[in-house]
Amino acid sequence: MTAAADPQALLLELLAPAVRADPYPLFDRIREQGPLQMPDNNLTVFSSHADCDVVLRHASSSSDRLKSTVAQRMIAEGTPARPFGPPGFLFLDPPDHTRLRRLVSKAFVPKVVKALEPDIVALVGGLLDAAAEQPAFDAIQGLAYPLPVAVICRLLGVPLEDEPQFSAASALLAQSLDPFVTVTGSAGEGLEERTKAAMWLRDYLRELIHRRRHDPGEDLMSALIEVEESGDQLTEDEIVSTCNLLLIAGHETTVNLIANATLALLRDRTQWDRLAADPGRAAAVVEETLRYDPPVQLVGRIAADDMTIGRGDGGEGAGVTVPQGDNLLLLTAAANRDPALAERPGEFDPDRETIRHLGFGKGPHFCLGAPLARLEATVALTALTARFPAAELAAEPGYKPNVTLRGMSELLVAPNVASR
């Protein structure tokens, strides 16, 4: 038996950009070691499927960062509690979470999302027309990014012309989800830049809300303003936070689902060919990508009370006691490759009998955008493989430094390889 590695050393390895291209061997090592506890940091890390699944559904799991011992200590030392106003409902508990989620959930149910399909098909067609002209195109900038961005802007009523400005802010804010403070006690590089981006984006959205008040459209922002004006269900600050959350979610997640699936298919030629010949396979390809190479690699929770996770009988795999106020990191990308969840977990196999994963989370915070992300990815991958059956990977991809919302910075694809 190999000696257990120091928990902090393992987590620092996870934060290092060097593992970004392939963090999975490290995730295996972390999962094999079992839950990691760092009492000095008030941190517990889970990485098995069973543990992550239980914590995500646990009544004592809080999403409100202010409930952590670390946050309480910082507030006691004078750090402002909520410098940017109320957070998006991703970071709230009931009753606020339930109230705000309910107000926007109608816009994301499968039936409403399905009505967007013709627009999504047209957008993808236009992007692939442009890609066909090039000897090699970047599947990120040429397809995976512009598609979800155009869709979320349309849904929210955010002008696409402003995109270059808020895409820069959104990229910076995505980095603030990385667990640097949780693991090291310090915010990592670029805190000032991220703070400026957060303030800029909130001001931008507030100004847009003021415009929409006088000139409403058929969009979600206008619908939320109407709800605000008709009673006491939500405040303007909450509209800002909700639109902020949806805009960032729309920018920083689906792009990586489309890109990660494209890469997996190009690396396993048979899978590319089979999808090109049979669009009916797309849904399974998307689901397997969410398991095998998920865009969201980890999620955080706070222990609102003392919790016992795992077996409580003191035997092998005995339960872990988590003290109230601990930060919990759930390494869902590691859980997805738990051998207890799937046979041959390190293999990309859309044909497995059942594909289970925590790629969209679980429990009360299960991804609201899941139907939309699935639809966009299905349309994009079906069209991409059908249009370019002979495509090849033109270079090894590059990765952004992001840990939580991990994704490629560039994915060069040669669309029309003559020899095939």
Ligand code: HEM
């Ligand atoms: C492939 C793309 C996507 C992935 C992998 C993904 C993943 C996730 C995950 C793992 C969570 C749970 C976080 C937690 O439990 O703490 C989540 C929540 C959420 N997602 Fe997504 N997401 C994707 C796309 C989208 C899109 C396109 C939208 C909307 C525009 C969206 C909106 C949300 C919202 C609002 C929540 C918070 C739900 C709540 O707190 O009740 N997501 N997502």
